[in-house]
Amino acid sequence: MVILLYLVVLVLAISALCAIFTKDLLVSVVALGVNSLIVSALFFLMHAPDVAITEAAIGAGLSTAIYVFAIRHTKRQEEK
Amino acid sequence: MKKTEFLTGSFIALTLVVLLGVFFFQALFQPSYEGKVMPIDNVNLKDRVSLHYVLKNVNDASKYLATNGMRYFNNRSSVPSKTITFGKTKNLEEGSANEVTSIVVNYRGFDTLGEVTVLFISIIGLTMLIGGVKEKKLRMPSVIVRTGSKFLFPFILLFGVYIFIHGHLTPGGGFPGGAVIASGFLLLLLGLENFKFNTTVSKVIESLAGVTFVGIGLVGLFMKNSFLANFIPTGTIGFLYSAGMVALIYIVVGIKVGAELSTGVAELKEGNKND
Numbered sequence: 590m591v592i593l594l595y596l597v598v599l600v601l602a603i604s605a606l607c608a609i610f611t612k613d614l615l616v617s618v619v620a621l622g623v624n625s626l627i628v629s630a631l632f633f634l635m636h637a638p639d640v641a642i643t644e645a646a647i648g649a650g651l652s653t654a655i656y657v658f659a660i661r662h663t664k665r666q667e668e669k
Numbered sequence: 670m671k672k673t674e675f676l677t678g679s680f681i682a683l684t685l686v687v688l689l690g691v692f693f694f695q696a697l698f699q700p701s702y703e704g705k706v707m708p709i710d711n712v713n714l715k716d717r718v719s720l721h722y723v724l725k726n727v728n729d730a731s732k733y734l735a736t737n738g739m740r741y742f743n744n745r746s747s748v749p750s751k752t753i754t755f756g757k758t759k760n761l762e763e764g765s766a767n768e769v770t771s772i773v774v775n776y777r778g779f780d781t782l783g784e785v786t787v788l789f790i791s792i793i794g795l796t797m798l799i800g801g802v803k804e805k806k807l808r809m810p811s812v813i814v815r816t817g818s819k820f821l822f823p824f825i826l827l828f829g830v831y832i833f834i835h836g837h838l839t840p841g842g843g844f845p846g847g848a849v850i851a852s853g854f855l856l857l858l859l860g861l862e863n864f865k866f867n868t869t870v871s872k873v874i875e876s877l878a879g880v881t882f883v884g885i886g887l888v889g890l891f892m893k894n895s896f897l898a899n900f901i902p903t904g905t906i907g908f909l910y911s912a913g914m915v916a917l918i919y920i921v922v923g924i925k926v927g928a929e930l931s932t933g934v935a936e937l938k939e940g941n942k943n944d
Binding site: 598605606638639642643646647651654655658659 | 851
């Protein structure tokens, strides 16, 4: 159980660092969505299934789509 | 942006991530005393305030402790309580089997009204800023996305409705159910090219649901002398027709949140005035 938690947190940290350091904004948004999905898995492992449902629907679904709609109106690459 | 600025920003972000990680791991190994996060496996419920919320005798406990002149924090376990059996015990103070729901809707119902109002105001601001302007069309979605979204939408809608109708029995409730419904509408908006989401109808539904929430609260005020008091008999714990007004309020909140979030996503997809 604890080892599973450590693995999940490790993947969480990797996806968060990927979202920070990448230059492509679309890749960054997708990494953020993966981050939310892993957070919801973490909530489920910590016996909070209702928060997990909310996080999966809002964090991974709706907010990712809203970020993509916003990127559509700007440039996709970050300026050098 | 210059390279040094970018490196500085990255360094600050990395430091924040490392700090948060340290706090997270530190909390897992704290010794178990009040005010700290305990390891998941050995939480003693008798040390917690939530004992009375689990036993559903909050009002009885406060009355008992007040009449006997005891301080609350030292005498939690001395309050008399009865055993609760799932599917058998009747007419409790609060009849929902899901503990989170009983706190969110019944004991702290006014907070939920405030939360719903915050969401309502934010969606009003969104539609005021970017509402009612048509935007250039997206690319035509592929056959897989079109067929898949048509096929999946009824099941997602059904799952969302299930989450908020069973909110007083299983994990979930109005907010998760509404969010799931809104993600179903998002799938339709992305998948079907000619899908028109009627925001006027959704705003009317949302406002009616909000008025119904306040109306249920006012009925409680007139019948039990307290706003959002439970005026319906709570029934047998664990049954679908139980928990009195908790089930009604969660249905109303689910419809309201679903309509609101769908409106927000549909307006955001349409675009901005300045383009």
